Amino acid sequence: MRAQAELYGAGVLRGRIETIEERDGSFLACGNNIALEARAILLATGTNNRRPDLDPAMHRSALERGLLRYCPVCDGFEAGDKAIGVIGADARGVAEALFLRTYSEDITILPAGAVDISSDDRTLLERHGIRVEERPPLRLDCTGSRAIVHFRDGSQLSFDTIYPALGSEANDHLAQALCLDMADGCCIAVDQKQRTSRGAIYAAGDIVFALDQISVAMGHAAIAATTLHNDLRNLDGLTRQ
Ligand SMILES: Cc1cc2nc3c(=O)[nH]c(=O)nc-3n(C[C@H](O)[C@H](O)[C@H](O)COP(=O)(O)OP(=O)(O)OC[C@H]3O[C@@H](n4cnc5c(N)ncnc54)[C@H](O)[C@@H]3O)c2cc1C
Structure with a gap:
């Protein structure tokens, strides 16, 4: 060009x-x-786009491998039937999770800070089988073939792809x-x-x-x-x- x-x-x-x-x-x-x-x-x-806390090299590599995605309109179809994590437990995260629900039944909302989801939104999410994780993730690890979210108590959740909905x-x-x-x-x-x-x-x-x-x-x-x-x-x- x-x-x-x-x-x-x-x-x-x-x-x-x-x-x-x-x-x-x-x-x-x-x-x-x-x-x-x-x-x-x-x-x-x-x-x-506001990014989750990842070092720049890992961020780039995770993007290249589809472990991290920023644009459901662009690539939601590629995340079809995958285990999807949406970072952002607020109105923006809810909207993004609902948008992605067309493509996958396996969606979990993860908090970036405090959980701020209205009771109406919670009802909507429940109706569509979208989970809300209440614990804030300690760290995101994208070194392997899946995106692993670690919590303070030592437990972890694993996803095929993560969409940060952080604006x-x-x-x-x-x-x-x-x-x-x-x-x-x-x-x-x-x-x-x-x-x-x-x-x-x-x-x-x-x-x-x-x-x-x-x-x-x-x-x-x-x-x-x-x-x-x-x-x-x-x-x-x-x-x-
Ligand atoms: C991870 C990711 C995946 C995406 N995938 C798709 C996709 O598959 N399909 C699709 O259609 N869209 C996709 N998008 C969206 C698409 O990238 C944007 O819509 C598009 O790039 C917008 O083009 P733009 O020229 O407006 O801005 P940009 O491409 O952001 O370009 C703006 C440029 O201006 C420069 N700039 C800013 N301020 C200054 C300044 N003061 N002086 C000089 N330069 C400056 C910036 O450095 C940048 O190079 C994706 C976005 C992301 C983040």
Whole structure:
């Protein structure tokens, strides 16, 4: 993809943009050894899933082996009929467990901290045969062929796969600094053309309040790029009035 972008004249820089300032109708984006001037900005900074406490190498290996999964929409089908642990004994964990119930009858909710499940939710979970483990796990071990959850009393539970339902952190510091309107607290609000609340700034992908999927991000990007192109042509008097 990088080679294709470069073939068509796009420059690809490595680094993190720390600030974006608007000056005289254009933007200056700056980061470590980067200073870029631009007439328009497309923010596609994504989000980061909150992770369970695992060292980075084990986390990566567990992901590669399907012991750890983050996206039931993406790979719930691959977890079909497997023993699934969902980390997060709260409304988010309940929703994720119920989503996965379509694929497997063997689901256990594990607390990440305190158990915070309403009595209505407990009734719903019971009706669907979803177990709730009340003890907080001491540690998660993904070195073997299964994900092993260890408890303080020495006992353990073993799963084919674990879904952490711990939410995510949006990479929203640029959007916040630019005072863009946000949706749901941390995602950028856009119109149907991917325009943000501020002129000449567009947004696409997970940082936008929408379904976090590659196909959605690419659709956003296609719409945003076309809108941006047309808005600039309009400014340059290249459109019919
Ligand atoms: C484990 C996992 C599995 C998934 N599986 C699937 C799947 O099978 N199918 C599917 O459709 N989706 C899947 N998803 C979701 C998919 O990865 C996202 O929807 C998609 O990557 C969103 O693309 P994006 O470009 O918006 O954000 P990202 O891919 O997150 O890219 C954002 C980029 O911006 C960079 N960035 C952030 N801030 C700055 C800054 N200030 N300056 C410079 N760079 C910055 C980040 O480092 C990152 O490289 C999965 C997600 C996870 C976590």
